[in-house]
Amino acid sequence: DVKVTQSSRYLVKRTGEKVFLECVQDMDHENMFWYRQDPGLGLRLIYFSYDVKMKEKGDIPEGYSVSREKKERFSLILESASTNQTSMYLCASSSSTAGDRDTQYFGPGTRLTVL
Amino acid sequence: AQTVTQSQPEMSVQEAETVTLSCTYDTSESDYYLFWYKQPPSRQMILVIRQEAYKQQNATENRFSVNFQKAAKSFSLKISDSQLGDAAMYFCAYGAGGTSYGKLTFGQGTILTVHP
Numbered sequence: 549d550v551k552v553t554q555s556s557r558y559l560v561k562r563t564g565e566k567v568f569l570e571c572v573q574d575m576d577h578e579n580m581f582w583y584r585q586d587p588g589l590g591l592r593l594i595y596f597s598y599d600v601k602m603k604e605k606g607d608i609p610e611g612y613s614v615s616r617e618k619k620e621r622f623s624l625i626l627e628s629a630s631t632n633q634t635s636m637y638l639c640a641s642s643s644s645t646a647g648d649r650d651t652q653y654f655g656p657g658t659r660l661t662v663l
Numbered sequence: 664a665q666t667v668t669q670s671q672p673e674m675s676v677q678e679a680e681t682v683t684l685s686c687t688y689d690t691s692e693s694d695y696y697l698f699w700y701k702q703p704p705s706r707q708m709i710l711v712i713r714q715e716a717y718k719q720q721n722a723t724e725n726r727f728s729v730n731f732q733k734a735a736k737s738f739s740l741k742i743s744d745s746q747l748g749d750a751a752m753y754f755c756a757y758g759a760g761g762t763s764y765g766k767l768t769f770g771q772g773t774i775l776t777v778h779p
Contacts, residue, residue: 579765588672590754591769598764606766638708642765650696650758650765654708 551575552655554639560661567626569658571639578644580622581652582606582614585636597622598644629662636660665690667757669770676745677778683730684740684773686755692716696758697731697738698767703751711753714738742775750777 555570573580579598583591583606593606595614603614611633615623622641626633636659640652666689676682688697699711714722714731721729726743742749755770 581766588771590771593766596764596766604764636706640708644765648713650760650763650767651698651710651713652756652765652767653710654700657706657708 552639552641552653554637554655554658556658557656558659558661560663561626561629562663563630565626565629565662567629567660567662569624569626569637569639569660571622571624571641571655572620573622573641573653574620575641575643575653576619577641577653578619579642580616581640581642582612582622582624583638583640584608585638585657591638594624629660631662634660634662665692665757665759665768667755667768667770669753669755669773671773672771673774673776675776675778676742676749678745678747680745681741681743682745682775684742684753684755684775686738686740686770688736688738688755688757688768690736690757690759692759692761695760697729698756698758699727699729699738699740700754700756700769701749701751702754702772703748708754712740745777747777747779750775 552573581596582594597616613625639655642652695716697714730739756767
């Protein structure tokens with residue numbers, strides 16, 4: 549089974565702090581994604597990566613950056629956290645070559661609160 | 664840009680009954696993938712069912728089946744013999760395939776309540 553793990557289930561930070569959210573997958577997937585989930589808005593793509601050191605902006609990249617130094621790990625960085633970044637953050641991964649290509653597998657999510 | 668619309672913010676069903684969740688999408692592509700995901704209250708999102716657009720046969724997974732109408736750009740999920748464990752938020756998603764690097768576009772979600 550594919551396993552996607554996220555470093556924290558719950559996180560509370562102060563405005564202006566630098567925040568790191570980590571995601572690790574164990575299935576050698578090429579693609580990794582970061583979403584935020586807000587009520588009534590569904591999932592919105594922040595950034596994605598299709599290879600090590602490669603990254604692309606999603607629909608709402610402002611205020612975020614990412615890092616992918618190893619294939620299995622994809623980090624989301626909030627350079628200076630703000631209260632409007634309080635949300636649920638979901639990480640996902642997928643393969644571009646397997647029989648279930650493009651099927652995304654999700655981590656458990658991180659509920660981030662910025663005070 | 665592709666869009667995915669789930670027009671039912673909330674649905675409810677009695678245990679053992681059947682319920683259908685609606686999803687429409689907009690695309691100019693001919694080859695793509697469609698998905699239904701389930702997010703129970705514990706929040707881990709899991710895949711329910713996957714449909715490849717070039718396949719005319721509707722996908723099924725046990726009690727879950729889809730009605731894929733390519734010309735109408737409709738992709739509804741039918742849950743038969745509903746169980747209490749089916750209560751969750753359900754998301755419809757579209758994937759363009761090709762060189763899209765696996766990006767998916769999600770609908771707004773439908774909250775399904777199952778009454779005993």
